[in-house]
Amino acid sequence: KQEVTQIPAALSVPEGENLVLNCSFTDSAIYNLQWFRQDPGKGLTSLLLIQSSQREQTSGRLNASLDKSSGRSTLYIAASQPGDSATYLCANQGGDDKIIFGKGTRLHILP
Amino acid sequence: EAGVAQSPRYKIIEKRQSVAFWCNPISGHATLYWYQQILGQGPKLLIQFQNNGVVDDSQLPKDRFSAERLKGVDSTLKIQPAKLEDSAVYLCASTRSSGTEAFFGQGTRLTVV
Numbered sequence: 265k266q267e268v269t270q271i272p273a274a275l276s277v278p279e280g281e282n283l284v285l286n287c288s289f290t291d292s293a294i295y296n297l298q299w300f301r302q303d304p305g306k307g308l309t310s311l312l313l314i315q316s317s318q319r320e321q322t323s324g325r326l327n328a329s330l331d332k333s334s335g336r337s338t339l340y341i342a343a344s345q346p347g348d349s350a351t352y353l354c355a356n357q358g359g360d361d362k363i364i365f366g367k368g369t370r371l372h373i374l375p
Numbered sequence: 376e377a378g379v380a381q382s383p384r385y386k387i388i389e390k391r392q393s394v395a396f397w398c399n400p401i402s403g404h405a406t407l408y409w410y411q412q413i414l415g416q417g418p419k420l421l422i423q424f425q426n427n428g429v430v431d432d433s434q435l436p437k438d439r440f441s442a443e444r445l446k447g448v449d450s451t452l453k454i455q456p457a458k459l460e461d462s463a464v465y466l467c468a469s470t471r472s473s474g475t476e477a478f479f480g481q482g483t484r485l486t487v488v
Contacts, residue, residue: 268417270417295473295474296474296476298476298477300479305484306481306482307381307466307479307480307481307482308418308466308468308479309479310476310477310478310479313476315474316474353417353418355418355477357470357474357477360430360431361406361423361425361430361470361473361474362420362423362431363408363420363468363470363477364420365410365417365418365419366417367415367416367417368416368417
């Protein structure tokens with residue numbers, strides 16, 4: 265059974281700092297790994313999708329990496345801004361098309 | 376391309392009442408998912424459809440929850456009777472095919488009092 269863990273559960277950093285969010289999973293037989301952003305009271309916004317054959321994806325200040333062999337993914341946010349404050353969720357899609365989520369990291373960027 | 380549509384956005388009901396949520400996935404998306412997200416937790420998969428067939432409903436409390444996806448397009452999720460612990464956000468998502476990007480609706484926030 266696939267389990268997804270996100271560390272840390274919460275993080276506060278001053279504006280301008282670079283930061284890393286971690287995601288680990290137990291079953292490496294995945295199709296892809298996807299990072300989402302969730303603002304309070306809102307749905308999920310897809311940030312980056314990494315296919316199982318890829319090592320990383322980049323979008324603006326965001327970079328996500330995937331290491332299937334170790335069951336890990338990281339989301340790197342460069343030059344953080346107050347607008348980046350949100351909950352970040354990682355999820356992987358397995359061969360059965362199930363999409364399993366971690367509990368998320370609550371990020372607060374201090375102005 | 377229109378996104379995943381869900382309604383209603385908010386619903387408040389008393390315990391033991393029934394409630395239904397509606398989801399219209401992105402056109403052409405074969406797989407549809409319903410998730411339950413309790414405050415402070417990650418989304419938990421309730422049921423997964425491939426076209427109009429159920430692929431996985433192992434975590435759906437079938438004594439009170441039901442879902443259908445007639446004609447393989449939109450879907451409804453029903454709770455009857457509701458319990459206090461059903462208070463959560465119910466999210467619908469869809470993917471075009473295996474291994475492709477998942478898109479989520481805005482969710483329905485259910486409060487059971």
